[in-house]
Amino acid sequence: MKTLTFSQALNTSLRASMERDSKVVLMGEDIGKLGGVFRITDGLQKDFGAHRVIDTPLAESGIVGTAIGLAFRGYRPVVEIQFDGFVYPAFDQIVSQLAKMHFRSRGNVKLPVTIRIPFGGGIGSPEHHSESPEAYFAHTAGLRVVSPSNPQDAYTMLQQAIADDDPVIFLEPKRRYHVRGEVDTDLVPDPGSLYRAQVVREGTDLTLVAYGPLVKTAMDAAAAARDEGIDIEVIDLRSIEPVDFGTLSASVRKTGRVLITHEAGKFGGIGAELAASLTERCFDHLDHAPVRVTGFDIPYPPSKLESHHLPDLDRILDGVDRAMRRTPELLGEEG
Amino acid sequence: MKTLTFSQALNTSLRASMERDSKVVLMGEDIGKLGGVFRITDGLQKDFGAHRVIDTPLAESGIVGTAIGLAFRGYRPVVEIQFDGFVYPAFDQIVSQLAKMHFRSRGNVKLPVTIRIPFGGGIGSPEHHSESPEAYFAHTAGLRVVSPSNPQDAYTMLQQAIADDDPVIFLEPKRRYHVRGEVDTDLVPDPGSLYRAQVVREGTDLTLVAYGPLVKTAMDAAAAARDEGIDIEVIDLRSIEPVDFGTLSASVRKTGRVLITHEAGKFGGIGAELAASLTERCFDHLDHAPVRVTGFDIPYPPSKLESHHLPDLDRILDGVDRAMRRTPELLGEEG
Amino acid sequence: MSPTFDPSTPEGPDTYLQVIAPDGTRNRCEEIDEWVKDIDVPALEKLYIDMACIRRLDSEGTALQRQGELGLWAPLLGQEAAQIGSGRALENDDFIFPSYREHGVAYCRGVNPHDLLRMWRGAAPSGWNPYEVNMANQQIVIGAQTLHAAGYAMGLKFDGSSAAAITYFGDGATSQGDVSEAMVFAASYQAPLVFFCQNNHWAISEPVARQTTGHIADRAAGFGLATWRVDGNDVLAVMAATRAALAHVRTGSGPAFIEAVTYRMGAHTTADDPTRYRDALELEEWAAKDPLDRIAAHLDTLGADLEELKKRSGAAADELAAGLREAITTMPDPSVDDLFAHVYSHPHPGLEEQRENYATYLAGFAAEAQGTK
Amino acid sequence: MSPTFDPSTPEGPDTYLQVIAPDGTRNRCEEIDEWVKDIDVPALEKLYIDMACIRRLDSEGTALQRQGELGLWAPLLGQEAAQIGSGRALENDDFIFPSYREHGVAYCRGVNPHDLLRMWRGAAPSGWNPYEVNMANQQIVIGAQTLHAAGYAMGLKFDGSSAAAITYFGDGATSQGDVSEAMVFAASYQAPLVFFCQNNHWAISEPVARQTTGHIADRAAGFGLATWRVDGNDVLAVMAATRAALAHVRTGSGPAFIEAVTYRMGAHTTADDPTRYRDALELEEWAAKDPLDRIAAHLDTLGADLEELKKRSGAAADELAAGLREAITTMPDPSVDDLFAHVYSHPHPGLEEQRENYATYLAGFAAEAQGTK
């Protein structure tokens, strides 16, 4: 057991993956000497060389496209996209190439590419530095999408993602990078555990589903609700695609109420899929429609307004009150 | 009243827009002499000149990016993307620029750009020619997304989209291009009607929501269900973003059951948002969870398999049976 | 400081490298002559037969589409020299990243008839196993494959391999950002990659002048690539330039670029109607530069037995055509299982559910049909 | 056929156009001399004052960020000549599409202090109204603005306007597909657009050699653009080349490209630590090429009163700095309404609902705070 920050856990995890498999190469802008703008790759180029920690030209389509080519050749590239908002130039390569190559080649070509994206807001940055693009990727068949919420998962899940033969979009909640936690670097994770959700707090009254940056907020909300006599079960989704509906449904059947929270906009966000699927799966057990507490459907706002945009403890509790039918419904809704 | 095919209606609509406003310019690959691969712009370059019907270099990011620049200069560009699967190279320009410029410029810069995309399957094409990317755009704040299902709407909605000061993604159900229908070219549409859904068949037992290519299939399913004694209300969504929840909720509160169908994959598709929102809005009126009948979560399959992938009359009826609790639920679901 | 090139200038030995003129005479072409000095009459005859075979392959493709056996076909007519000249210059372990029109290159790779037609029939998303023939599957998204090639070539370099990568694309593709980025990456890492641009003058209905105001090869030079601009209808010039470019990239001196100036004599695809946008005169002009005729004329000057050659090439083409027809009649239709297979490399619970639900649904129909429902 | 350029070769009059040498001596530079023959001592002094002002603007930006008044700042230190030389070459109706570092160009446009700082403070997504100053808002997505500029310039051409467009971007940006596509489009339509690349040698931690193996200007030439490669620390050379390029594009002869070779003396942004990736020696080398010092030295040779000039420029800079500080203290924080305003240009029912629901939610807190809930 070591105490590591979230970013140290990722760094250690990359190092372990590179030591284990010489085909693992890192690619991205400024990941070499600088160690990446978030220092996740700090020291790795020094230790593994410029052919394994590859500073790339400034072109995201090029980065993902050449990562695909390297994977074609038997490499296992781990791409860093500098910020969430800069993944879109690579969208075509991700959606039409990375996601579809295994299907296109009838299983002949595997592309074990991991795309690491520091995502989400809360760090006071200008435009394009705080986005939550997970719904785009989750809607794309052929991709797997995961997001760790704590240093231990950061450590374990990243290695699992890299070891996976399918392309994985790995979303790192950047505002949690500095958070410290216990990390067992000897832990041998269950095979398949990468795609399992985790009940991080048991409860009986309502299921609260969060991932990445908001798991901590969800836990805080559950603690606060406890004081008001509401016993919340918190689930860390961990895998956004596939979703571990077994774990989710079991919880919702028990509690009868579910609240989903994410930073991304509401319309067509992951919350929509979770709400729709859980309604399909648990309709007769639901006491209230699934509630979504999300970012607004706006471009990510300037930093002086981001605290309004991001779901926080109060907004989650407000959602809980609605789910518990303690407050009036929103415009257009009914209880 | 004229009888026009869907494509003629679009062509006539473009012509009318160009005659009305000299700032309307068309841009795209092969839209000049060839008239586009679907001939939607047939004859327009001859009549309006190469500066108004602009054959572009083969680069979608370039097309959308320069359309933005033209709009900056006061033009009203209508972009044709040759096929759905070729819009992704332009994704960054659409999502980070087109969608956000009005917000970024604090309302100073309007980008009245219409992006026409022939979308959906059913025409026996190879990869990338049959996709349904609507969920990506609908999840993007700043864009409006519409899809006509018949020649009259094709004619009216396209002019409305072009006249709109916001960017509009205009999805044309390509497999319906050859369909004929009555078109009133003198019709003066209600302002705002572009974003309204339409009840195209009244019914009492179940609300069936479709858009674009599947409205016809939905109508056929409703007719078939009638024979089995089920009275289906069919709604043509027309506007995918914003959604006319007023019309939808009123119907669902009446019928208590809703089925949503689209060609796009299920996970994170528009059906998820509609199901989640309608559950929020009509929970106490629902007799069954909203049912989704959609494409599978796979890359669009080769043409010899596409009939399996595309929702058809039988699959919709199967969904109706589930919604009516006439057949067992699917794996993992409950009634 | 502005370029003075007019893309409509007539092409000839002044504007590109040419070894065999359209009338069959042999030019001296210092820049590349040495690379084909081993090509004697039998070797030339072999190239001729290859070109005749892929011309037949192409006409069979079009015919099969007309007969409804294929969903679509992208003709290569006119581009035989570009594809055979380059395809035959490659070593077996060189890896190819093609676009969708390189049936001739696939033929050089020994791709079998089933695999050649599978995708065009709509029976599968692709044809062959890339690793069996060292050639990636067809790429439909214009330009996307060039980045894969750049990455693969980076891998070759990291591995210390002596193999090279080559990527094929068209004149239209040069406008795509991906192609420029591929040049940036390949140059930045000095990767052993040959960019092979078949400038067939058209991107569907758009002439090459819409994509560039200068020579495509000059653009590549600006990215720091070694470049060759060759007569793409001259199989020897293409082979020579490709060999030269491959030799260049194998030394580790960075990527190379070949612009093969050729012409698409047919439609863009069987869904296209080129009479809407191009001039019959242009076609005539290019017909006079036919890749096969000029090699035949050249062989004639060397005293080869043309009649015998045409017999041999006809027989080879017939055999190929028979193989294609046989492949079509014996190709099984895909099954419902193929819908869900290979989306992921290991099970995905959501997709498994969809697969099982759909199987149950289909079984219901079967049961109904048998009256057991 | 391979380029022999080594990006680490020392720069000087052999590799770029230079009018004033670092030591203040005046070179003859035939290619562009004529374009600045009107620049007399008072005009030179004005350019010096401009550069001094934006250097102060820049140090104020950094200071304000350190004091927590700004969220971020992107220093332009070292790039004063590139920005003033080009910015002062423009006509008022020329339209600018900048990146994020062109504070100096915005200053030339007369953008007021509030608007200069608004975005960096995190108070709004952008600063000014583009149509008031003929300059688009800052662009953060690398290279994206070059396509907007190309489209705008196409519009200028369609309109028969005599104005031009200019777009600013960095050396790193040249790798982005969008920048290549912008050159393709601008060339294809012969649009009146000047591409202005500030090659400041670094893209955050990556040296320009990662992006290209040759001169950036040569790449542009390959796209058919008229190109000028100038000493970007020489305000006269930059002004001359920009005027020449503008004149070129205004004639309808197609787009132009300027590579201004300069150096980013500061950090990439206030969030960056350049000591992690670059050498102090390199900084020293470039400090010796300072854009202000060389103009002062040159003015000295012309007999100008330097002391008086520095007094004047100091006063102008002080005034600008005072304006910036005043702007910061008087800038209102954005309101919740700004969250929802301008997402669309006309009402959107879904967003309206969210806005109203959020207002109700906030009102609940206010009520609670007043004990009325």
Ligand SMILES: Cc1ncc(C[n+]2csc(CCOP(=O)(O)OP(=O)(O)O)c2C)c(N)n1
């Ligand atoms: C990204 C993308 N955009 C558009 C298309 C549609 N399309 C298919 S082929 C083609 C023209 C290609 O021209 P070129 O690159 O010259 O190759 P050629 O067909 O002449 O071999 C176009 C526009 C596509 N396949 N991909």
Ligand SMILES: Cc1ncc(C[n+]2csc(CCOP(=O)(O)OP(=O)(O)O)c2C)c(N)n1
């Ligand atoms: C598409 C995109 N990718 C990555 C980034 C992150 N980023 C911001 S500035 C920068 C370097 C830019 O270098 P250059 O173009 O040389 O401009 P300079 O900063 O030197 O002025 C990077 C990688 C971005 N803003 N946009």
Ligand SMILES: [Mg+2]
């Ligand atoms: Mg072509």
Ligand SMILES: [Mg+2]
């Ligand atoms: Mg730079």
